[in-house]
Amino acid sequence: MKKVLAAAGVLAPAALLFAAATAATAPKEPLGLLPIIWPKDNPYSAEKASLGKTLYFDKRLSADGTVACSTCHDPKFAFTDGAPVSTGISGQKGGRSAPTVLNRAWSNSQFWDGRAPSLEAQALGPVQNPIEMGNSLDGMVKTLNGIAGYKPLFSKAFGDGEINADRVAKAIATFERTVVSGNSPYDRWKAGQATAMSQAAIRGYHVFQKAECDACHEGQNFTSNMYTNIGMGIDKPEADLGRYVVTKQDGDWGAFKTPTLRDIEHTAPYMHDGSLKTLEEVVDYYDKGGTPNKNLDPHVKKRNLSAAEKADLVAFMKALSGTGWRGIAAPTAFPQ
Ligand code: HEC
Ligand code: HEC
Numbered sequence: 001m002k003k004v005l006a007a008a009g010v011l012a013p014a015a016l017l018f019a020a021a022t023a024a025t026a027p028k029e030p031l032g033l034l035p036i037i038w039p040k041d042n043p044y045s046a047e048k049a050s051l052g053k054t055l056y057f058d059k060r061l062s063a064d065g066t067v068a069c070s071t072c073h074d075p076k077f078a079f080t081d082g083a084p085v086s087t088g089i090s091g092q093k094g095g096r097s098a099p100t101v102l103n104r105a106w107s108n109s110q111f112w113d114g115r116a117p118s119l120e121a122q123a124l125g126p127v128q129n130p131i132e133m134g135n136s137l138d139g140m141v142k143t144l145n146g147i148a149g150y151k152p153l154f155s156k157a158f159g160d161g162e163i164n165a166d167r168v169a170k171a172i173a174t175f176e177r178t179v180v181s182g183n184s185p186y187d188r189w190k191a192g193q194a195t196a197m198s199q200a201a202i203r204g205y206h207v208f209q210k211a212e213c214d215a216c217h218e219g220q221n222f223t224s225n226m227y228t229n230i231g232m233g234i235d236k237p238e239a240d241l242g243r244y245v246v247t248k249q250d251g252d253w254g255a256f257k258t259p260t261l262r263d264i265e266h267t268a269p270y271m272h273d274g275s276l277k278t279l280e281e282v283v284d285y286y287d288k289g290g291t292p293n294k295n296l297d298p299h300v301k302k303r304n305l306s307a308a309e310k311a312d313l314v315a316f317m318k319a320l321s322g323t324g325w326r327g328i329a330a331p332t333a334f335p336q
Pocket of ligand 2: 215216217229261272286287313
């Protein structure tokens, strides 16, 4: 008994204090969102989030200093780029639309096909992607080491001034977990404020259920975080097969990660290929039953919604625009 207590005496208080400090300092999630579970090996600190924000907006992470994370995930467009597909270094275009960084804290796997298992694992991908930021990790670390102003920021965030790729990833991921959207009219309505949502949006909420949108866009973040085939672009000659490319499982053929619908009003154009320009087009796409194919999810089928129901459904989706991310803007000055 004594021995156990002694061991606990050595280990538990430090662990407990650490957990308490994390819980105490992380910003409170807006109404409607569950508490963020911060990874044990990358807990929240204000210093790390602040460093991550600076790195996120700093174009010098790219090979020629022209592209930052924020180029394609811009707060002005609710952390997307407002284009069907993104433009990276030297004007090169990729094949997929930039998803929002909003509310990524509530899912582990990242990318339309889920190929990155965490935000930390995701963050270094674009830096090295030849058509996004075109750099190498060594190149990035060398650049950052050459900017005297970064060393003290790494010191504050990590305890010493060493700059390495792992720390860059951890800092950026910490910042990304603070980019959240909640406290929308829907959240306030759900919390009991009867007039927080318009009558049209309330009717649309029921259409959302009737049309089984919530089979996939479910829960607090309006996503099951699962991969499903809604047929988007599957009839194109060189169709993107999505999750199948990663797993080679038949069930994943043409399946993409179900995206959040929070702040969806601000992240047009829509879908992994950016092919639908408006929420009205999205609703029409589902109403006609998607694009028939061998793996189409059974929840996507012809609905014959009336014009009024369609308009209400759009009104509901617009009631998912929230706060939490709105004050976030590029730093006015970068370390020199
Ligand atoms: C040139 C444009 C571009 C740049 C620069 C860029 N991204 Fe992206 N980002 C994309 C595209 C396009 C995707 C989707 C790619 C895919 O799914 O295959 C994506 C996906 C993501 C995702 C996954 C979101 C989700 O819903 O799964 C995150 C997170 C992300 N980027 C963060 C970052 C960070 C952090 C940086 C900087 C280190 C960055 N991006 C730089 C275009 C860009
Ligand atoms: C079978 C699961 C499923 C059902 C049912 C479903 N969705 Fe989706 N939704 C998805 C997937 C997966 C995507 C991304 C597909 C892609 O890009 O190829 C998506 C994309 C979207 C987008 C675009 C998101 C973005 O960021 O580009 C909107 C808006 C949307 N769905 C609304 C709805 C509405 C409204 C309904 C009901 C009429 C609905 N969804 C039903 C799985 C589903």
